[in-house]
Amino acid sequence: MIFEQILFFVAAAGAIGGAVGVVVLRNPFFSVLALVGHLLALAVLFLLLRAEFVAAAQVVVYAGAVMVLYVFVVAYIGGIEEPIGPSAGPLRVLGPLFAGVLLVEIAIATIGSGLRAVSSTGPAVADDFGSPEAIGALLLQKFLIAFEAASFLLLIAAVAAVVLAQRRRGLEEAGGETPLQIGRRPPTGPQAEDPAAAGSGGPAGRAIDERTPTVAQGS
Amino acid sequence: MGIAWFVVLSAFIFCIGAAGVLTRRNPLVILLCLELMLNAGNLALLSFARAYGNGDGQVFALIVMVVAACEVVIGLGLIVAMYRNKLAIDADEMSGLRG
Numbered sequence: 001m002i003f004e005q006i007l008f009f010v011a012a013a014g015a016i017g018g019a020v021g022v023v024v025l026r027n028p029f030f031s032v033l034a035l036v037g038h039l040l041a042l043a044v045l046f047l048l049l050r051a052e053f054v055a056a057a058q059v060v061v062y063a064g065a066v067m068v069l070y071v072f073v074v075a076y077i078g079g080i081e082e083p084i085g086p087s088a089g090p091l092r093v094l095g096p097l098f099a100g101v102l103l104v105e106i107a108i109a110t111i112g113s114g115l116r117a118v119s120s121t122g123p124a125v126a127d128d129f130g131s132p133e134a135i136g137a138l139l140l141q142k143f144l145i146a147f148e149a150a151s152f153l154l155l156i157a158a159v160a161a162v163v164l165a166q167r168r169r170g171l172e173e174a175g176g177e178t179p180l181q182i183g184r185r186p187p188t189g190p191q192a193e194d195p196a197a198a199g200s201g202g203p204a205g206r207a208i209d210e211r212t213p214t215v216a217q218g219s
Numbered sequence: 220m221g222i223a224w225f226v227v228l229s230a231f232i233f234c235i236g237a238a239g240v241l242t243r244r245n246p247l248v249i250l251l252c253l254e255l256m257l258n259a260g261n262l263a264l265l266s267f268a269r270a271y272g273n274g275d276g277q278v279f280a281l282i283v284m285v286v287a288a289c290e291v292v293i294g295l296g297l298i299v300a301m302y303r304n305k306l307a308i309d310a311d312e313m314s315g316l317r318g
Contacts, residue, residue: 008220012228019232019255023239028247035251038232042258045228048220049269051277054261054284061284066254066291073295074247077302095241103234110226122222123272130277138278146278150285157289164296 008048014041032070039063051130225266233259244310246301250294257287 018038022031039062046055128134139147236255243249261280268276301308 004220008224012224015228016231016235019235022248022251022255023235023243028245028251031248031251035254038255039258042262045225045262046265049225049265051265051268051280054265054277054280057281057284061288062258066288069291069295070247070251073298076299077247077308092242096238098241099234099238102237103230106230106233107227110223110230120222120270121220122269125269125272129272129274134274135277135281138274139281142275143278146282150282153289154285157292161292161296164293164300 004048007044011041011044011048014038015045029071029074032067032074035070036063036067039067049130050125053130053132053135222266222270225269226263229259229262229266231259232256232262245308246294246298246310246313247308249310250291250298253290253294254287257283257290 015038018034018036018041021034022038025031025034039058043055043058043063046052046058233256236252236259239252239255240249243252261283264276264280264283268274268280298308301313306313
């Protein structure tokens with residue numbers, strides 16, 4: 001019991017320290033690293049709450065995959081040292097004030113709540129509470145619709161990421177097509193205005209769609 | 220360990236994340252602070268699941284993680300698109316949607 005309390009306070013200190021580090025540190029790279037520490041401390045807290053599968057998913061998916069994505073993007077963009085502090089606008093003052101007011105409000109709501117279960121240590125649960133078997137049975141039986149909706153959401157996000165990443169290349173291809181269109185337009189322009197020039201300048205190398213207007217004009 | 224400790228801790232983390240979203244200007248750090256807020260919500264969900272001895276809250280937390288992963292993918296894609304179009308990586312400069 002005393003070991004559990006020590007573990008809780010160490011993990012809570014780590015979680016709050018990591019969260020403050022994310023907000024306060026100037027370099028985004030260090031913010032990402034602070035968030036990794038925060039997520040690992042949160043995984044310890046999840047284990048204390050008997051959520052073993054969620055804790056494992058937190059470490060593998062969040063601290064592993066998602067944070068690697070963040071590190072890649074930070075390395076791609078480059079760590080921009082951002083000035084922090086009351087630089088401009090009333091939001092710099094109002095932001096922390098709003099957060100403090102929110103904290104007071106949530107504290108009142110939690111401490112003043114009449115939920116008897118919150119002030120206890122929770123009921124005794126079975127040994128397989130939070131195990132992969134229990135979560136899997138819940139996901140595939142009781143929450144099948146939510147499970148399928150989540151997979152569909154992931155598919156949509158993956159497609160959207162591909163589209164977002166390819167947008168620039170699409171623009172470049174459009175920019176590469178524009179000179180071709182400009183180079184092809186002037187022969188058709190004089191042809192449409194001057195049939196004599198079109199008749200004299202109608203070599204075999206012309207495209208079909210350019211020859212068609214002259215035929216139409218000749219008839 | 221009382222459940223109330225976990226709930227109060229999640230309230231602290233949520234407010235730290237909210238302060239970060241409101242004060243930081245780098246969109247990347249704003250996304251990180253959004254992660255903080257989502258994780259605080261996850262912690263509250265898991266603590267309530269423990270308080271009632273019910274596994275439903277844990278499934279809810281997993282779904283929240285899926286939504287957070289989708290949000291990260293889209294947000295980082297937008298940031299990379301901003302960088303490639305040579306726009307300022309600054310939430311105060313990016314005040315218009317038309318582009």
